[in-house]
Amino acid sequence: MSDAARLSWPIKIGAAMALIVLLLPVVIVVLAGLNAGDYLTFPPQGLSLRWVIAFIQSETFFDAYLFSLELAAITMVISTIIGTMASVYLARTRFGGAKAMRGLFMSPIVLPGIVLGIALYVFYVSTDIGLARTFTGLLIGHVLVTCPFVIATVTASLVGFDPSLEEAARSLGAGPLQAFRLVTLKIISPAVSAGSIFAFIISFGQFDLSLYLGAQNLTGLPYAMYISLRYKFEPTAAAAGIFAIVLVVLSMVLSSRLINLRKLVARA
Amino acid sequence: MAVAGTASQLTARSRRGVFGFGWNRLWLLVVPMTLFFIVFFVLPVLSMFALSLDKPAAGTVAAKGDFALTNFIRFFSQPLYYESIFRTVAISIASSVIAAVLGYPLAYLIAKTEHPGRNTFLMILVLASMQLDGVIRLYGLMVLLGDNGLINGSLIRWHVIGSPLPLMYNVFGVIVGDVQITLPFMVLSLIGVIRSIHPSLEEAARSLGASPGQTFRRVILPLSMPGILAGMLLVFALASSSYVVAALMGGWKVWVLPVHIFQQVSNGGHWQFGAAIATILFVVNISAIFVYQAVAARTSGGRI
Numbered sequence: 001m002s003d004a005a006r007l008s009w010p011i012k013i014g015a016a017m018a019l020i021v022l023l024l025p026v027v028i029v030v031l032a033g034l035n036a037g038d039y040l041t042f043p044p045q046g047l048s049l050r051w052v053i054a055f056i057q058s059e060t061f062f063d064a065y066l067f068s069l070e071l072a073a074i075t076m077v078i079s080t081i082i083g084t085m086a087s088v089y090l091a092r093t094r095f096g097g098a099k100a101m102r103g104l105f106m107s108p109i110v111l112p113g114i115v116l117g118i119a120l121y122v123f124y125v126s127t128d129i130g131l132a133r134t135f136t137g138l139l140i141g142h143v144l145v146t147c148p149f150v151i152a153t154v155t156a157s158l159v160g161f162d163p164s165l166e167e168a169a170r171s172l173g174a175g176p177l178q179a180f181r182l183v184t185l186k187i188i189s190p191a192v193s194a195g196s197i198f199a200f201i202i203s204f205g206q207f208d209l210s211l212y213l214g215a216q217n218l219t220g221l222p223y224a225m226y227i228s229l230r231y232k233f234e235p236t237a238a239a240a241g242i243f244a245i246v247l248v249v250l251s252m253v254l255s256s257r258l259i260n261l262r263k264l265v266a267r268a
Numbered sequence: 269m270a271v272a273g274t275a276s277q278l279t280a281r282s283r284r285g286v287f288g289f290g291w292n293r294l295w296l297l298v299v300p301m302t303l304f305f306i307v308f309f310v311l312p313v314l315s316m317f318a319l320s321l322d323k324p325a326a327g328t329v330a331a332k333g334d335f336a337l338t339n340f341i342r343f344f345s346q347p348l349y350y351e352s353i354f355r356t357v358a359i360s361i362a363s364s365v366i367a368a369v370l371g372y373p374l375a376y377l378i379a380k381t382e383h384p385g386r387n388t389f390l391m392i393l394v395l396a397s398m399q400l401d402g403v404i405r406l407y408g409l410m411v412l413l414g415d416n417g418l419i420n421g422s423l424i425r426w427h428v429i430g431s432p433l434p435l436m437y438n439v440f441g442v443i444v445g446d447v448q449i450t451l452p453f454m455v456l457s458l459i460g461v462i463r464s465i466h467p468s469l470e471e472a473a474r475s476l477g478a479s480p481g482q483t484f485r486r487v488i489l490p491l492s493m494p495g496i497l498a499g500m501l502l503v504f505a506l507a508s509s510s511y512v513v514a515a516l517m518g519g520w521k522v523w524v525l526p527v528h529i530f531q532q533v534s535n536g537g538h539w540q541f542g543a544a545i546a547t548i549l550f551v552v553n554i555s556a557i558f559v560y561q562a563v564a565a566r567t568s569g570g571r572i
Contacts, residue, residue: 007376007380017370019393028409089298105301119316122331123312144305147301226516229410229516244401252392
């Protein structure tokens with residue numbers, strides 16, 4: 001008997017409704033971006049690539065897309081390095097305050113993005129360290145909000161790690177760092193890759209920080225779409241959305257090859 | 269957590285036991301992250317608190333330290349401002365309840381799907397919709413719910429209704445937006461809990477004569493409470509602090525705290541007052557954590 005058959009119909013209907021709520025807006029964006037007409041109607045007027053071409057030629061949206069990619073790539077590198085280091089520490093230390101430290105590193109997930117944006121901007125201006133409305137200033141914000149995702153992913157993979165493997169390497173003559181590099185890092189590397197993908201995607205979709213840390217030449221895709229959505233529904237923005245959707249789905253498929261996605265929701 | 273803690277303690281001990289050294293400098297690994305968080309997280313949040321206690325000075329961003337409670341007195345003496353706390357809390361509670369009811373069946377389905385391919389497929393759907401930029405998803409919702417949107421446009425064209433239904437630019441629209449954005453977080457926090465409920469408990473209830481509905485109400489649901497509450501806290505925190513949902517789906521007509529913050533800071537340059545409202549939003553979310561802990565302790569009978 002397949003597992004779906006065991007579930008009662010109220011569960012199935014409820015699950016279908018939740019999936020509709022999750023996916024319908026995404027489907028609409030894809031349709032709006034591929035629609036032939038000037039605005040989306042139901043049923044659509046036919047498919048065309050005109051808005052996709054308009055997006056690639058659009059200075060606003062295409063430049064914003066490239067900016068988001070660049071910022072996300074740099075964010076990913078920094079968050080992955082310091083996040084992985086911190087995860088190894090958190091998984092191995094006997095220090096009693098480690099739980100509180102983990103709580104601190106995870107807190108950007110629940111701290112309102114708008115509060116963090118204002119806090120960082122106020123801090124930059126108050127201390128006059130020349131980071132207000134700069135690329136580095138924005139990057140710092142992105143690293144803060146993406147680190148929790150790296151830590152969550154990497155610590156999850158370290159929980160089930162068998163330390164005797166590393167000890168075996170040591171007893172066979174490897175130095176501590178060599179043993180770490182050849183054994184532990186190899187084993188957790190899928191989780192590190194998955195964590196870095198999460199960091200990339202979270203940074204790519206980050207909106208709230210740009211409100212206060214962004215500037216004219218520091219505009220990512222979410223902000224460009226927000227500005228356009230305040231006034232009209234540009235199909236070009238929807239076409240830009242399609243490229244973001246493809247990026248996210250490909251990243252998730254890639255992560256699912258690297259790690260068991262179930263591990264992410266295992267009760268910590 | 270307890271198991272993980274013990275395991276890592278054993279790890280550290282055995283490491284020391286076998287090698288005598290090597291991981292004593294383990295703490296070096298956490299130095300970059302700690303410094304980064306102290307400088308760019310703790311200090312900025314503290315400087316924002318400090319700014320909220322400054323005298324209002326339009327256009328001045330930097331904290332000066334001229335202590336005054338003016339901003340908070342102004343907030344709590346004008347209904348325009350303090351009423352937005354209740355509005356924010358009400359919208360966020362409604363969103364978290366709806367997200368729990370809507371998210372539970374999907375989480376249950378994913379938790380009980382053993383087939384690896386199907387399970388991964390569903391997980392990708394949930395994770396991808398969580399990680400996709402919220403503004404893009406709001407674009408889809410706005411095209412769906414707007415006055416000339418897919419729903420209203422179709423209903424008018426088919427002569428079901430004469431004038432568009434108010435589906436957006438009101439509280440309803442904001443709640444729909446909040447639920448859409450936060451639903452994946454709810455589902456993810458439920459899956460782990462539902463999967464940790466041992467199937468034999470369900471079977472025992474059934475073999476003792478309980479109907480599927482009774483089994484769910486008396487066994488599964490109470491055991492899922494920790495996940496439901498944790499998910500509701502997460503949804504509350506995200507919904508109460510989302511500026512973009514309130515701005516786009518509320519069309520500047522639903523005055524919740526984040527909209528006030530943006531209005532004060534970006535349109536008026538009132539950084540001190542904006543920082544005070546941001547501090548109040550922060551306190552609202554911290555209070556939610558305390559409420560969560562109190563409720564969680566009660567429902568679990570001290571098991572958490």
